[in-house]
Amino acid sequence: MVTTLLFTRQMSFAIIRTLIVLCSLLLAAQSAQAGDKLNDKPDFSLANTYSVDDSIALSDYWMSEKYDGARALWDGKRLISRGGKEYAAPEWFTAGLPARQLDGELWLARGMFEKTMSVIRKSKPHEGWRNIRYLVFDLPAHQGVFRMRYATLLKLKAESKNTYWDIVTQLPIETAEILEKKYNAVLAAGGEGIMLRRIESIHRGGRNDDLLKHKPFTDAEAVVIGYRTGKGKYSDSVGALQVRTKAGVEFYVGSGLTDKLRYHPPPIGTTITYKHQGVTANNKPRFPVFLRVRNDEPNR
Numbered sequence: 001m002v003t004t005l006l007f008t009r010q011m012s013f014a015i016i017r018t019l020i021v022l023c024s025l026l027l028a029a030q031s032a033q034a035g036d037k038l039n040d041k042p043d044f045s046l047a048n049t050y051s052v053d054d055s056i057a058l059s060d061y062w063m064s065e066k067y068d069g070a071r072a073l074w075d076g077k078r079l080i081s082r083g084g085k086e087y088a089a090p091e092w093f094t095a096g097l098p099a100r101q102l103d104g105e106l107w108l109a110r111g112m113f114e115k116t117m118s119v120i121r122k123s124k125p126h127e128g129w130r131n132i133r134y135l136v137f138d139l140p141a142h143q144g145v146f147r148m149r150y151a152t153l154l155k156l157k158a159e160s161k162n163t164y165w166d167i168v169t170q171l172p173i174e175t176a177e178i179l180e181k182k183y184n185a186v187l188a189a190g191g192e193g194i195m196l197r198r199i200e201s202i203h204r205g206g207r208n209d210d211l212l213k214h215k216p217f218t219d220a221e222a223v224v225i226g227y228r229t230g231k232g233k234y235s236d237s238v239g240a241l242q243v244r245t246k247a248g249v250e251f252y253v254g255s256g257l258t259d260k261l262r263y264h265p266p267p268i269g270t271t272i273t274y275k276h277q278g279v280t281a282n283n284k285p286r287f288p289v290f291l292r293v294r295n296d297e298p299n300r
Helices: 002-038 113-120 127-131 146-159 176-188 259-263
Strands: 045-049 061-065 070-074 102-107 133-138 165-167 194-198 206-214 218-229 238-244 250-253 271-276 289-293
Touching (some): 070 133, 238 259
Antiparallel strands (some): 061 194, 238 250
């Protein structure tokens, strides 16, 4: 009888322990799902490259300066990076932003990309954000075409007291000459180029001709997968980075690497930005040149 009672009690404790473990696993799974949701990558609209030889109707587009900062989605509560991480923006920076999705660029000034990154990638809010501006160019969740989204953005800005964000000015393109005049003026002032947005297009993620970039060179991204030893004075360092694009194209990038990068190259798995002059018949970039490590993800 006593043995039976002891056995029953032991079984009860075992069941309780099992239930506790199962509950813990369930909570952990729910927490992981919540974390994954936080880290979902925004479905940004991406630009194709504009060419003066393109047979597009320029009057169907508006143009704006291309700002070389960090792409960020305001989801109504947080600023989210391209990789799905939250930027540690101070409360005073985001206070008063509209409670709806905004698509824009965290930007400091022309030619100040690295300085911008040094500010926004820190894991905690700090006063450096006082110099950053959130330049907004779209309303992703809005159901209207771009000219309607732009009008709504201007209205939202007029109603807001937050001075840390602004709307990217859009201008009509009447002729190719007007576009090139604006393009050359932006480059002369140290800017990166021009963006063209189709006026009557609805918002959609991914790369398409509703959004075009007009720059003096074509840039793209690839992931470092290896290294090639240098020659001559670089025989004891890296001569080129072996990289792979999202499409699976592999090639080497050596031009543009500083001595510092040759002796301390980006780790394998790092995403880099490079520029090139078109592609070969095998889809490999012609004359690829290293630009920088893509380091716009927050350290969180």
